[in-house]
Amino acid sequence: MLGRIASFFKDDHRYVFLGTSAFALVGLWLAMQPRTPSSFLAQSYALEVVLYYLLVAWLVLSAVALVNKLIKWRDYGTSSPFVRESLRRMVRIASYVMWAIVCVFIVDRLGMGLVDLVRTSTQASSNPTDFLSSTVYMLSKSSSIFATGIITTIELATFGTIIAFFLALLMVFLRIQEIDRSDNDFIRFLKTVGSGFAKLYSTVIRGTPMMIQGMIIYFAGFGVLRGTGMSVSEIGAIWSTFVAGLVTISLNSTAYMMEVLRGGIEAVDSGQTEAARSLGLSQWQAMMKVVFPQGVKNAVPALSNELVINIKDSSVLSVIGVFDLMFATTTVAGIYFKQSEIYVVAAVCYLILTMTATWLLNKLSRRLTGAAPRTLPSSN
């Protein structure tokens, strides 16, 4: 990327006239927009005029070059003044000047315009009517609500995924138990029950919406505690909506992560188990020492997806009143009765969170699995 930009400035290229002209048109359009109060070009009107006409001059030059090329279509490469080495370099340097001018206009009109927008809308006494100002106004007034929501969402997704990962490690052990010849009746019974339970758990959790799971867990927990004679405020202290939400997201994610882990474990070559068993290791030992580490490594990329999914899916927990980003958004929308603005803000927040999570997880999983195996020369 950087190399391409550097080459664009250093090397001769084909887009000097066309690309710069298109950009210069953008600059001209910006120059014709009204100046905002904090525009710095407003102080030096003469400079702005000079810049404006430099852009116009560039467009004229481009037009001349185009006409020249159209007229001398056949022998443009040999006879046109524009292909001469010295002129070409001059034109290229001039095109950089044009880019700089347009950038000045962008900062002046768009950049300073945004600064003005933020300044006026944050100081406004009532909610402005236009989309951007209103969004900035509401964001500035309710920034603490959003901050709480975003932090809660991050906590729910991160802790939920980590707890689910360890639960899934336990559950997948139950899930993949197979009866071995040397097992006694008690072990056989335990393995059958364990594997059956894990299968049932996975089917039920993956077959019902997390929103309903959250409802059931929250209200069932509430009901049980109420049954012990606690008051509502006492219950709120230990069985808050956040705790209920965290339990829900952990239990839900466990089922999915268990299946991902099972896929990773089943992808390990059966020869690995056979080799371990042939040395006398029990099925459990072969699983623990050989198959499981390889299976988890296989599953790391798919497991890390689960965090991204949880960031998004935690939004349904707002129905039980978990103060996550979704709940914060609904709250703010209710205060100002402006929906579209505030939900766009929520979408952008979720997007930033998931993109950041993806980026971090990619780095992590590359460190865990990506280290290329050391290659060694053949011995003899």
Add this chain to the structure above:
Amino acid sequence: MEELQQTVSQQDQLRETTQQTQAGETTQQTQAGETTQQTQAGETTQQTQANTPDAQPSHDNQAAEPLIRIENLRKSFGDLEVLKDINFEVMPGEVVSIIGASGSGKSTLLRCINLLEVPDSGHVWFHGSDLAGERTNVNELRESIGMVFQSFNLFNNKNVLDNCTLAPVTLKKCSKAEAEERGRRHLTAVGLADFIDAPATSLSGGQKQRVAIARALCMEPEIMLFDEPTSALDPEIVGEVLNVMRDLAAEGMTMVVVTHEMEFARSVSDRVVFMDAGVIAEQGSPEDIFGNPREPRTREFLARYLGE
């Protein structure tokens, strides 16, 4: 070819050093070296035994108990009957090669010996226990039965030394230090002393198979099973694995080898078993089987293999 030559020259070196320190504990290795040399020179196994009586301790004694006794073994995969009433014995110190066409049941028979394949009926007697019995502790018996696979099956999440020490340490056969010492000793014997810390996945096929042999030896087994150990290797690499197996046979290890390497079966085995369509069609000394086969199907099979 180059690698093979290097192996041979390494063995020469080994032989020289052993000769220099002959008084010490390395007498065994010298014998191994001599045996290999003589076998390679084309002399028969019988003569080799006569020259080095100590190398193969007990199998001349026909009165001894067989180490493995297989009785009426049957195994089917669905409708396909792979093993049809097999009876088969392996004496201590004996090297048995099982040959036969693909699909004749060789590998299944071998895998039934340590119960990686569970037979439908029959018995696999080993040290007075029936491995095929319903509630036999197979894990414990497997500790004494080493196995080498066609596809090596090295533990991909471990390095070379850890591959060797995993089972002895996990099964508490010895301390970690002792297991590592054992691992180093066996890895050195197969010529991989320099690769002790290398990840298992980084090795070539021939190296992997030699590590697999060392790994099995670290459990100090009484018998070694080889399931087509060279079939997945390039022709020029086969030699380095076969040499290790030759040394092992010369040291007196009891071995059952499923193989397509007829030259190896002829020169190293005490007995050759020819399987066809799920039954043992013929068995006998290598001279008989290769020189004077009785069964027409044995002749046909050998003609196909050796005629080329």
